[in-house]
Amino acid sequence: MKKMLINYLRNNDFDENSITLACHGFDIFVNDWLSFILILTIGLLTNTALDAILFYIFFAFLHCSTKGYPANTKLKCILTYDSIYFIHTLLLKVCL
Numbered sequence: 001m002k003k004m005l006i007n008y009l010r011n012n013d014f015d016e017n018s019i020t021l022a023c024h025g026f027d028i029f030v031n032d033w034l035s036f037i038l039i040l041t042i043g044l045l046t047n048t049a050l051d052a053i054l055f056y057i058f059f060a061f062l063h064c065s066t067k068g069y070p071a072n073t074k075l076k077c078i079l080t081y082d083s084i085y086f087i088h089t090l091l092l093k094v095c096l
Helices: 002-011 016-045 049-066 074-095
Strands: none
Touching (some): 002 016, 016 049, 016 074
């Protein structure tokens, strides 16, 4: 998919800076969707889908405001993000 984006941009005479920026934006988009899908899956499995959606919205806002945790890899970023939700859900189930 990313190669298709790069080929499209190169065929339409975009400069390398624009291609790099578009690839970075694409990576962020894919990571965000993967995180959302995983959080929603956890929410559906634990019967907390609405909580999952609200958590995602508020945590995304918090992440944008504070710049978040700088993970070394994309996988570590997604796993950390989803682990925070999973722990949050467990604590809510235990405490309530």
